[in-house]
Amino acid sequence: MNYTLAVLPGDGIGPEVTAEGVKVLRAVGARFGHSFTFQEALIGGSAIDATGEPLPAETLASCEAADAVLLGAVGGPKWDDPEARVRPEQGLLGLRKALGLYANLRPVTVHPLLVDASPLRHERLEGVDLLVVRELTGGIYFGEKRRGRDDAGEWASDLCIYSEAEIVRVVRIAAELARMRNGKLTLVDKANVLETSRLWRSVTTRLMQNEYPDVKFDWMLVDACAMHLLRRPSDFDVIVTENMFGDILTDEASMLAGSMGMLPSASLGAGNKGLYEPIHGSAPDIAGQGKANPLATILSVAMLLRHSLGLEREASAVEAAVSATIEAGIVTGDLVRPGQRAASTRAVGDAVVGRL
Numbered sequence: 001m002n003y004t005l006a007v008l009p010g011d012g013i014g015p016e017v018t019a020e021g022v023k024v025l026r027a028v029g030a031r032f033g034h035s036f037t038f039q040e041a042l043i044g045g046s047a048i049d050a051t052g053e054p055l056p057a058e059t060l061a062s063c064e065a066a067d068a069v070l071l072g073a074v075g076g077p078k079w080d081d082p083e084a085r086v087r088p089e090q091g092l093l094g095l096r097k098a099l100g101l102y103a104n105l106r107p108v109t110v111h112p113l114l115v116d117a118s119p120l121r122h123e124r125l126e127g128v129d130l131l132v133v134r135e136l137t138g139g140i141y142f143g144e145k146r147r148g149r150d151d152a153g154e155w156a157s158d159l160c161i162y163s164e165a166e167i168v169r170v171v172r173i174a175a176e177l178a179r180m181r182n183g184k185l186t187l188v189d190k191a192n193v194l195e196t197s198r199l200w201r202s203v204t205t206r207l208m209q210n211e212y213p214d215v216k217f218d219w220m221l222v223d224a225c226a227m228h229l230l231r232r233p234s235d236f237d238v239i240v241t242e243n244m245f246g247d248i249l250t251d252e253a254s255m256l257a258g259s260m261g262m263l264p265s266a267s268l269g270a271g272n273k274g275l276y277e278p279i280h281g282s283a284p285d286i287a288g289q290g291k292a293n294p295l296a297t298i299l300s301v302a303m304l305l306r307h308s309l310g311l312e313r314e315a316s317a318v319e320a321a322v323s324a325t326i327e328a329g330i331v332t333g334d335l336v337r338p339g340q341r342a343a344s345t346r347a348v349g350d351a352v353v354g355r356l
Contacts, residue, residue: 002035003309006066008059011045011079011088012282013292013345014072020294020349021070021301024321027353028305028314039066043095044074044088044282054091060098068308069095069275070301073282097137101267101275102166103173104134105303106250108233110257111326117258117335120230127234128256131181133174134246136267138166139196141243162196162242167203173268174240175212184237185212187219188245200242222249229253250279259334261293264300266307274308276300290344293332295322298352321355328355 007022009015022038029036041059048054054074063069074088081087095101110118110128118125143159171187178185187204189197201219208217220228222245228235229249233256241249254260260280267275278296286292299322306315325331330351333342343351 004037006063006069008043008071010072010074012284012287017294017297018072021297043091045079055094071277076284100269102137104136105266106132114258130236133240135170139243178238182237184216188225188241266303276304324355325351
């Protein structure tokens with residue numbers, strides 16, 4: 001079967017890691033008898049340089065026509081002026097909104113051979129296998145932004161607003177995933193302070209009682225969750241939370257796995273179309289040097305195969321090939337153990353392909 005995939009390399013190390021993702025997809029096609037058509041398009045800073053816009057109309061049209069989207073990273077010092085009219089991040093936020101991708105899935109597991117790469121003690125990492133489901137198109141990131149000046153000086157405001165419908169749809173996805181895993185869902189909020197969090201808690205509690213009584217449900221304040229992710233991370237199964245909390249907590253959780261270069265993500269909506277990307281940034285300081293870890297992108301490819309294309313066997317094969325590559329000691333500098341030699345971005349991708 002032929003699948004059309006939009007590939008958005010973006011900025012910094014984005015082109016390097018997406019090239020390895022595409023390489024793995026070609027190998028999957030060769031092994032399992034699939035055909036992939038790749039349509040590359042601009043987003044982020046590279047799109048601003050070429051067109052003046054972070055999300056050109058041609059890019060959006062390509063993504064809308066594709067079966068799924070693979071993205072590298074956006075941003076960098078060149079476009080890092082917060083006062084600028086257009087910024088790279090607007091391209092990513094706009095794409096998520098335009099495609100209706102409201103649920104971001106970020107799995108966190110710890111490979112036994114990468115325990116030394118984490119700053120946490122070994123015993124705290126045993127049994128860690130959690131999934132964060134982050135609401136992606138609402139909240140403070142998308143609320144009205146205002147700035148002005150009065151007699152007291154400058155002021156600014158960012159509106160955080162959520163509706164019941166926005167909460168219900170993402171919690172349903174999280175609850176369904178919890179059912180397929182270990183049957184536990186934790187809502188993370190700040191209900192002791194924020195009215196939006198109080199809405200999240202009341203809506204989620206009602207939904208879980210009415211539709212998912214078989215799933216063990218609890219809630220936790222975001223500051224407590226930040227602590228317990230480091231203190232007892234193996235206690236978590238599925239975490240569901242609002243946009244900004246999810247953004248911050250998953251970056252923290254990446255340290256459990258030893259490196260942000262190990263964490264993939266999937267952004268999903270009502271249909272099968274999804275956006276798949278590593279959670280790391282554009283890392284401009286190492287761009288073009290062959291030092292970038294492509295494994296988060298390759299694991300994002302596995303999520304693409306599973307969630308958008310329904311190819312579970314192929315997804316599992318990619319994940320097994322990544323594990324075998326790590327076991328062979330073929331990793332980039334962020335994951336090397338004492339006595340190991342760092343491999344290049346391309347060499348790691350080749351190793352995964354070889355193990356497919």
